[in-house]
Amino acid sequence: MKFCPQCWNPGHTADPIWQNVQARFCYLCGIQLRASCANCGELVVSTRHRFCPICGHPYKMAKT
Numbered sequence: 001m002k003f004c005p006q007c008w009n010p011g012h013t014a015d016p017i018w019q020n021v022q023a024r025f026c027y028l029c030g031i032q033l034r035a036s037c038a039n040c041g042e043l044v045v046s047t048r049h050r051f052c053p054i055c056g057h058p059y060k061m062a063k064t
Ligand SMILES: [Zn+2]
Pocket: 004, 005, 006, 007, 008, 026, 027, 028, 029, 030, 031
């Protein structure tokens, strides 16, 4: 599944608009959607996880 690392709230369903095959950037904030862990590249399979089960990297990007 794809998600916006900035707008998605872990534990909640990812927005269906992000799942569109044409969707490459978030329609809310404009950053590139991710489908895998930013650290190790493991595919994200469940929106119920907040952290990568492989490396422990948080899926949600910290706001800067
Ligand atoms: Zn976004």
